Amino acid sequence: MHKRPLFRGVLLTLLLLTSSAFAAAQTPAPEILFTVAMSRPHTHLFDVEVAIKRQANAPPQEQLMMPVWTPGSYLVREFERHVQDFNATDAAGRPLKWEKTNKNTWRVITNGAREWRATYRVYANELSVRTSELNSSHAFWNNANLLMYLDGQLKAPSTVHVLAPDVWKVATGLPGVPGQRNTFRAENFDILYDSPFEASNFKTLVFNVKGVPHRIVIDGEGNYDPERMRTDVQRIVETEVELMGEIPYRDYTFILHLRQNAGGGLEHLNSASLGYPRFDLRTRPGKRTTSAAPIATDDSESDYRGFLSLVSHEFFHLWNVKRIRPDALGPFDYTQENYTKLLWVAEGITDYYAEVTLRRAGLISEEDYLDAAARAIQGLQNTPGRLVQSAEESSFDSWIKYYRQDENSINSQVSYYDKGALLGMLLDLQIRQRSSNRKSLDDVMRFLYTEFFKKNRNYTPADFQKAAELMAGSSLEEFFTRYVRGKDELDYNGALAAVGLKLDTGVTTVDGKPVERAILGADLEQDQDRLMVRSVRAGSPAYEQGLNAGDQIVAIDNVRVTRDFFIARLGEKKPGDLINLTIFRFDDLSTLLIKLGARTEGTYKLVPLPNQTEAQKQIYRAWLGLRA
Numbered sequence: 012m013h014k015r016p017l018f019r020g021v022l023l024t025l026l027l028l029t030s031s032a033f034a035a036a037q038t039p040a041p042e043i044l045f046t047v048a049m050s051r052p053h054t055h056l057f058d059v060e061v062a063i064k065r066q067a068n069a070p071p072q073e074q075l076m077m078p079v080w081t082p083g084s085y086l087v088r089e090f091e092r093h094v095q096d097f098n099a100t101d102a103a104g105r106p107l108k109w110e111k112t113n114k115n116t117w118r119v120i121t122n123g124a125r126e127w128r129a130t131y132r133v134y135a136n137e138l139s140v141r142t143s144e145l146n147s148s149h150a151f152w153n154n155a156n157l158l159m160y161l162d163g164q165l166k167a168p169s170t171v172h173v174l175a176p177d178v179w180k181v182a183t184g185l186p187g188v189p190g191q192r193n194t195f196r197a198e199n200f201d202i203l204y205d206s207p208f209e210a211s212n213f214k215t216l217v218f219n220v221k222g223v224p225h226r227i228v229i230d231g232e233g234n235y236d237p238e239r240m241r242t243d244v245q246r247i248v249e250t251e252v253e254l255m256g257e258i259p260y261r262d263y264t265f266i267l268h269l270r271q272n273a274g275g276g277l278e279h280l281n282s283a284s285l286g287y288p289r290f291d292l293r294t295r296p297g298k299r300t301t302s303a304a305p306i307a308t309d310d311s312e313s314d315y316r317g318f319l320s321l322v323s324h325e326f327f328h329l330w331n332v333k334r335i336r337p338d339a340l341g342p343f344d345y346t347q348e349n350y351t352k353l354l355w356v357a358e359g360i361t362d363y364y365a366e367v368t369l370r371r372a373g374l375i376s377e378e379d380y381l382d383a384a385a386r387a388i389q390g391l392q393n394t395p396g397r398l399v400q401s402a403e404e405s406s407f408d409s410w411i412k413y414y415r416q417d418e419n420s421i422n423s424q425v426s427y428y429d430k431g432a433l434l435g436m437l438l439d440l441q442i443r444q445r446s447s448n449r450k451s452l453d454d455v456m457r458f459l460y461t462e463f464f465k466k467n468r469n470y471t472p473a474d475f476q477k478a479a480e481l482m483a484g485s486s487l488e489e490f491f492t493r494y495v496r497g498k499d500e501l502d503y504n505g506a507l508a509a510v511g512l513k514l515d516t517g518v519t520t521v522d523g524k525p526v527e528r529a530i531l532g533a534d535l536e537q538d539q540d541r542l543m544v545r546s547v548r549a550g551s552p553a554y555e556q557g558l559n560a561g562d563q564i565v566a567i568d569n570v571r572v573t574r575d576f577f578i579a580r581l582g583e584k585k586p587g588d589l590i591n592l593t594i595f596r597f598d599d600l601s602t603l604l605i606k607l608g609a610r611t612e613g614t615y616k617l618v619p620l621p622n623q624t625e626a627q628k629q630i631y632r633a634w635l636g637l638r639a
């Protein structure tokens with residue numbers, strides 16, 4: 012963001028006054044008024060009008076541009092592909108000539124007109140936190156999907172007037188224009204594009220933190236307990252505000268869509284969009300029991316805890332990424348990729364704080380926090396790509412890799428979320444240990460907020476390392492070289508010793524010998540009545556002996572299989588046993604004889620070291636927010 016809306020109001024006025032002397036030499040920003048109408052919601056077509064008004068110096072032609080991506084979701088999504096029925100007219104309604112000059116640019120021949128307007132429609136039928144949906148029950152949109160900017164005028168303020176069905180309310184993080192119904196003001200286009208809208212018959216839960224109003228706008232029915240949700244979200248907000256020290260906004264809006272298959276979140280300056288499965292808002296008792304064959308990247312079971320984790324993550328972003336901004340992330344270039352090596356901080360460390368916050372807020376137990384951390388470690392260690400791609404490389408290539416995963420991703424990539432969160436934990440523990448519990452990663456985040464955001468600067472990878480070293484009181488060059496820029500295995504036990512813990516990898520022994528279990532190394536998916544190989548882990552027996560992602564397994568040892576049946580049979584095998592797989596590869600039936608490998612590891616756990624010192628106990632309590 013170029014201009015912060017909340018701290019710079021006074022400064023901006025001052026600048027405008029003092030710069031008026033040479034205003035004649037500079038072209039003042041045009042007046043830009045958007046009208047977003049939805050007269051036929053069932054067609055999924057938004058009617059957008061953009062009216063441009065200039066005081067002077069109107070150029071003979073102007074270009075309207077549609078962003079190709081929206082900040083927070085690092086993939087070029089080509090929002091311009093949903094634009095249709097473009098037209099331009101002058102103030103008297105006479106048509107103006109226009110042409111497209113590339114995929115997302117409309118050049119309008121205005122002949123120097125000071126007032127003109129363009130109209131177009133945008134098809135919106137995809138509900139996700141980064142796209143838009145209009146139908147007979149609601150409208151949700153990201154402005155980067157809908158509103159074009161005037162080339163060269165990203166700093167211009169604009170007004171958005173929403174014409175929604177009478178029975179719908181309108182929610183957004185943008186401030187309303189006093190006295191004008193459903194009319195909102197954006198100080199510049201970075202703020203405009205950072206402020207999604209919801210228009211519907213939504214329900215609202217409200218609470219205040221330090222006198223600042225917060226609301227949860229809920230579209231869709233679900234099995235949530237409103238009072239519990241309100242109280243718990245408030246607790247998350249309070250805990251993160253306490254951590255960062257202040258509230259840098261005037262109000263905050265969570266827009267929550269409850270649908271059967273909704274998911275994900277997107278952070279904004281003073282709002283967040285969230286999607287969650289509507290019937291997964293209860294606590295699921297007894298879940299997360301051990302799995303003999305953990306899948307690396309996700310825990311597909313969602314429940315109320317997962318919802319709190321999502322809230323905690325997106326809310327923490329209001330500092331980490333929206334204000335503590337990595338080098339390339341704001342002001343944005345909306346026409347192409349914006350590269351940064353820092354998504355492991357922006358996303359990974361946000362993920363670390365999402366979990367730590369739930370613990371410090373008292374919303375989850377110590378055991379729950381430590382179990383989740385152990386699962387995260389196991390997930391990373393089961394990802395062969397951790398040895399192929401560094402956290403910085405993963406961040407940088409997000410645009411072509413993280414958001415475009417395929418069957419090879421597990422072998423060639425590491426998630427900057429998953430590894431970044433663990434790097435955050437390791438760094439936090441290192442800083443606490445080296446500073447004798449006087450400093451922590453919390454201090455790093457506050458330092459970046461004060462020294463970068465408040466001084467209107469973005470930070471670089473070197474700045475981040477320096478901030479961490481400042482708090483640790485010594486060099487972290489080796490840490491950053493090996494684990495952030497490099498691909499070395501993380502030293503979990505080295506870091507966990509600070510809090511008197513160690514990683515137990517679940518190796519069981521009989522007569523002093525580790526018990527070996529048979530392993531194939533393929534991730535399987537039941538697709539209706541077909542058992543499909545989703546991916547094959549590099550180095551595993553499946554990989555080395557020729558099973559392919561995309562193969563359909565028909566039978567094991569000549570008996571027809573389902574996923575459950577297959578896993579049960581595998582569980583009966585010993586390392587070195589042969590299995591005979593009947594597979595379809597494309598259209599061809601064949602058989603594969605595979606010799607199973609061995610693994611000794613079971614379910615990871617974080618367990619206390621014997622004879623913990625008082626120093627370890629103290630750091631542990633400070634880390635997880637436990638009373639002394």
Ligand SMILES: [Zn+2]
Pocket residue numbers: 278324325328357358361
């Ligand atoms: Zn995030």
